[in-house]
Amino acid sequence: MDAVIGNGTEQDIMLEPVVLDEAIIEIVSDSGEGAQKCGQSLGAISARMGNGVWTVEIIPAEIQPPARSRAGASGIRVRIGSEKITNMGDHAQLVVALNEQVLYGRLEQKAYKPGTYLLIENKWANDPLEEIRTAYTEDVAKFREMGAAVYEIPMEEECLKVVRDARKGKNMWVLGMLCYIYDRDMNEARSQIRKIFKKKAEKIVTDNIGLLESGYNWARANMDLHFSIPSMATDEEMVVMNGNEAIALGAMAAGFDVCSMYPITPATSVSHGLAEMMESAGGKVHQAEDEIAAIGFAIGCSYAGKTALTVTSGPGIALKTEFIGLAVMAEIPLVIVDVQRGGPSTGLPTKVEQGDLLSVLYGAAGDAPKVIIAPSTIEECFQFVILARKLAESFRTPVFVLTDANLATGVQPFPRPKVSKDWFAPSIDQTPWTEGLSPYAWDPQTGLSKRPIPGQKGGMFTVTGLAHDEDSHVAYDPSINQRAAEARSRKLAALQQSLKPPKVFGAEEGDLLLVGWGSTRGAIEEAVKKARADGLSVSSLHLHFLSPMEPDLKKIMQRFQKVVTVELNYSDTVGRPLITYENRRYAQLATVLRAQTLIDIDCYSNVYGQPMSPIRIYNMVKRMFAQYQQQLKEQQS
């Protein structure tokens, strides 16, 4: 850092930064204090410096929870590394807390460990209310007892030297402080502030830059923490966004005309993004009166020639299920994004779960085969929506894109997509329909057929959810139903034939294979890397296609002694009351894989509502190997 800022004190010269491979930083506060904007800015500055970044928001369930309440903690975690970062990581290295109460929730979630630096606003020590003063003093002492390295920081006091109202802008002071501690480029920091306040008056911009510099200078003069996280500078143009924004941009890049939705957490921000942007990229957002109408409307759009998108979460999927069955039966292309959250019922609206796989796969009445894909990174959220539209149209079927609350709010930089007009949906075919061709002329080899679109002369037919023959006439002969079901199922086999086997992460064979899907990939691969560095024979496999599944899964799994799925959904643990190997209920992917491969696949899963962390997986792997060694010993003796 060049000495543009600072007052040239002794400390400036003496304190060389400690070089880190990576750091995890959290900023927690009451709702509305701007912790998230502070963390997002730190992430953006770091991404611009060429660092790998993953940020994830800590969101309370209420909009304005009471101040200084434990459950009301709002904030953000930023993980910055020298290399690409793929997940939120384990324990935080440093936490900035605008009051001590909001730390409790995070402590309960084991986000911190002894030695974590806690930087706490110290104004509460002099609060007019005695109970607040007492709580503050006692809690700070407690944190110290727990082994935290507590720094009491005069944030409010310092901010008041720059602005009149410290509540607005304290987040930018904190950003300045963090810029010093982590040796961030202050020019990037200043331009970040100009960017976020670009629609505001110049006074607001200069005030915030003043706060930023004040925080930086204060830390430089008073803090003994100073780190650097070297980066690899890249010339490649990058973008940074969360998974929901990536889906919104992907939808526009795919040339979707319509996103038809109903508000539901954590999917809604996809439509917020689209509502803001889609109009000027040629599309429209329709906010329907309910979840059912949202998909019905989308099906109407698709039927009329423009494949539509609908975005929802678990409870919405439950409501949409009848229409999904209709789209399968009538072979109407459609893309359904399911941003999964904790279930069943209203469950954990803001928390992550991979709980919808089975309901999406098997939820509809009868046999309703459909395509299900699951992105595992933010970049894939963008790409998979484009892929989904193409699959939906080529295979004349609904396509599910399963993401989750972790991808929805996780922010990661990736190379800017080179968007092209070729990605857009083709214009609606209005040429006359081939004379004599049935609307469901199922190809006996592939099950595929071409669909007539309203406006095409000579293609008139009536779509029906009733069993129907090639001409879409209601089938009174039951053999037609068997034949039609075969055709719809065969389309999945046709798609499966065109897929490549998935690549194993780590060695192609060994003792243990972890299998995952969706947002857990980064955590799984990080854990595998760590375990392999310890000499353990572990690899992992990540599935992007869940229906149909990618080929050769059985072949790959047979090269390992043991196969375990890692999932964020519920499974029974053998040894708990009444749970045996016979009655144990498995995690969702494990259930499907066991049925498909007849391999005795185990599972490791939980529903804490937290993203899967590398350390949990790593510890599970260690335990599994220890048990295995123990079993071997017992067999030998």
Add this chain to the structure above:
Amino acid sequence: MIGIKADLIDLDLPEVYYSIQDYESSTARWCPGCGDHAILTAVQKLCREEQLPPEKTVFVSGIGCSSRFPHYMKTYGFHGLHGRAFPVAEGVKFRRPDLDVFVITGDGDCCSIGAGHWVHALRYNMKMVALLFDNSIYGLTKKQTSPTSPLGTSSNTHPRGSVLPPMNPIQTTLGFTNVSFVAQTADWQPAHMYETIKKAHQHPGFAFVRILQRCPIWMKDGFCADVGNRDMLALLDHEDGIEVTDEVRNSFPTIIKHDPADINNARFYAELEDQVAIGLFYQDKNAPRYDLYGTSNLDMTNDERLAGLNAHLDRFAI
């Protein structure tokens, strides 16, 4: 003029003339004596009179006897889910202003399982015709009480008589925000029914028509009082209303002069106690239309779309 190519003479004549047969599909499988047959005939006649290109015409329906309708039209059709015809029809129309959309629904489909969508379909006010086939009974599932069944109706779900007063769909409809066209007709009044559907089709917005019917199998007495007793039926008449010949007009003992611009009187006539009024209750040609919102950026080229997308990506660039 059939057979003469339009460019041979200096007149703007259509090259194709659609006859009734061009709109006829398979033979309707409704019961003999069902009023649905009469409505099908009236709609096919309208298609011919208006020369609607079959490939540009879409009939969307739900589930029930009435909802089999699209199968009997040689146009595009969508026989979907019970109660869900409106959202599908709205989706069809949203980006396809060139398509002529009709919704066919019944009293169970619209007023019971689909009531939520009905409220919003009226409020969206997208240009389409909605025909409510109201025979005040569930027919296809064999005689269950419908929301419009008269109080005391004996059915398989209320064998000792239904216990709630019937819903009045006209009254209900006139209470919804942004309603723009509400009419009532009866399947035993073919001339009036045809003119009503025609007027609905010309309306620049969402045209709701309730067609009173009797079910010859399960509800033989449905509106029978009206059929048998002309005094029960009153005709709403106005120069802006449904066009009727003097002959038709004179067949009604009660004629009510009602200006369809007057929503308060419309509500009053919807709630008559000893009579049922048919005719145009309400029309507002200027109510905001959601389909105009849907199509406002349809003319964007792919280059403009790409430029828009790139501008958005710039916001996420680092």
